[in-house]
Amino acid sequence: MPETAPPAGRGAALAVAGAALLALCCVGTAWPSASASRDSPPVVIDSDGRVLGRIDARSLDGASCAASWTPALADPALQRGTTMTEIPSIADRLDAAGLPADNLLRRRAALPGPVQQLHHDILEVIATTGTPPTSAQLTSWATELGLELTPVLRALADAELLFTGAEATAVTGGVPFAAYNTSAHRVQISGGPTVAANCAVHALGIPAMLGRDAEIHSTDPHSGEPVVATSREGTWRWQPEKAVVFIGSSGSGRPTESCCPVINFFTDADNARAYRRQHHLDGDVLTMPGAAAAGALVFGGLFSPSETA
Missing domain, CATH: 1.10.10 (Arc Repressor Mutant, subunit A)
Structure with a gap:
C-alpha cells in the first residue's frame, strides 16, 4: 500500500507540502524541478529561505511508494543549503482552485x-x-x-x-465535521468515534487537526468504488494505489456549498478528470500525498491558539 510520512518541527506545514509533491514521482509524475533528480533530491525551504529538510521518495515494490523525511538538523549538508531547490507549493494549487489554505x-x-x-x-x-x-x-x-x-x-x-x-x-x-454527521466521507478516529467529514480534504485534515491516527472510508462518485486512507503516527497509506483527490468548485458561493460537494476521493486520475468534465467543474487533481498535505495545511493549526481580533 502506498504511504507518505510528514515532517516535524519548524515550518512543518510547508515541509508537508513539499513532501507531498515529491511523492508524486512514485505514481509516474516527473520531479517538480528540472534541476532535481533522484540522485540529488530537492529539499524543502520555508518562506525565508531556511532549509527545513529533505524528502527521499522511493519505490517499495514497483507499485507502492514511500516518502521519508530528513530534518535539516540531522544533516549538516542541508544546513549549508548546498542542495536547495525550489518546490511548487500545495498552497498555490489550493489558491488556484479557489480554496486558500489559510482561509x-x-x-x-x-x-x-x-x-x-x-x-x-x-x-x-x-x-x-x-x-x-x-x-x-x-x-x-x-x-x-x-x-x-x-x-x-x-x-x-x-x-x-x-x-x-x-x-x-x-x-x-x-468544519471539518459534517452537519448531522452525514456524508460520504467517514473518518474513524483512533480511540474515538466515527465522524463524517464535509469533503475529502476535510477528512484528510482531521488527523492533522487532532494529532490522532484515523482511517477514512469514502467512495469514488464516478465509479462507485471504495477508497480507503489510513494515517498511523503521521504516515499515510491508501488504497487503491492510484487514488487521488479532486479539488475545485461548482461555481461561486459559500465553500461548504460550492466546493465541498465536489471535493472527493477517486480511484485514479482518469476518473477524477471524467467527473470534472461531466459536471463542468473548475479545479485540480491531487495525488493522495498532495491531498494529505492540503488537509494538514488547512486544518493543522485549527486547535492551536491564534491572535484574537
Whole structure:
C-alpha cells in the first residue's frame, strides 16, 4: 500500500507540502524541478529561505511508494543549503482552485478570544463523542465565557466554522465535521468515534487537526468504488494505489456549498478528470500525498491558539 510520512518541527506545514509533491514521482509524475533528480533530491525551504529538510521518495515494490523525511538538523549538508531547490507549493494549487489554505484560520482569528474558545470546545466534543454538544452544554459554556449564545452561534455559522439549525440555537456540525454527521466521507478516529467529514480534504485534515491516527472510508462518485486512507503516527497509506483527490468548485458561493460537494476521493486520475468534465467543474487533481498535505495545511493549526481580533 502506498504511504507518505510528514515532517516535524519548524515550518512543518510547508515541509508537508513539499513532501507531498515529491511523492508524486512514485505514481509516474516527473520531479517538480528540472534541476532535481533522484540522485540529488530537492529539499524543502520555508518562506525565508531556511532549509527545513529533505524528502527521499522511493519505490517499495514497483507499485507502492514511500516518502521519508530528513530534518535539516540531522544533516549538516542541508544546513549549508548546498542542495536547495525550489518546490511548487500545495498552497498555490489550493489558491488556484479557489480554496486558500489559510482561509479557515483567518476567519477564526478574526473572532474574539471567547468565541474562539467556544468554537474549540464544540469541535472537541464532536471529535470526542461523534455528536455536537447539547443545548445545556452550549448554554453553560456561553455563560462561563460571558457570551450571548444565539448571536455567537449565528456568527460562527456565517463564518462557515459551524453548522446550526435554522434558529441558530443548536449546533449540527462544525468544519471539518459534517452537519448531522452525514456524508460520504467517514473518518474513524483512533480511540474515538466515527465522524463524517464535509469533503475529502476535510477528512484528510482531521488527523492533522487532532494529532490522532484515523482511517477514512469514502467512495469514488464516478465509479462507485471504495477508497480507503489510513494515517498511523503521521504516515499515510491508501488504497487503491492510484487514488487521488479532486479539488475545485461548482461555481461561486459559500465553500461548504460550492466546493465541498465536489471535493472527493477517486480511484485514479482518469476518473477524477471524467467527473470534472461531466459536471463542468473548475479545479485540480491531487495525488493522495498532495491531498494529505492540503488537509494538514488547512486544518493543522485549527486547535492551536491564534491572535484574537
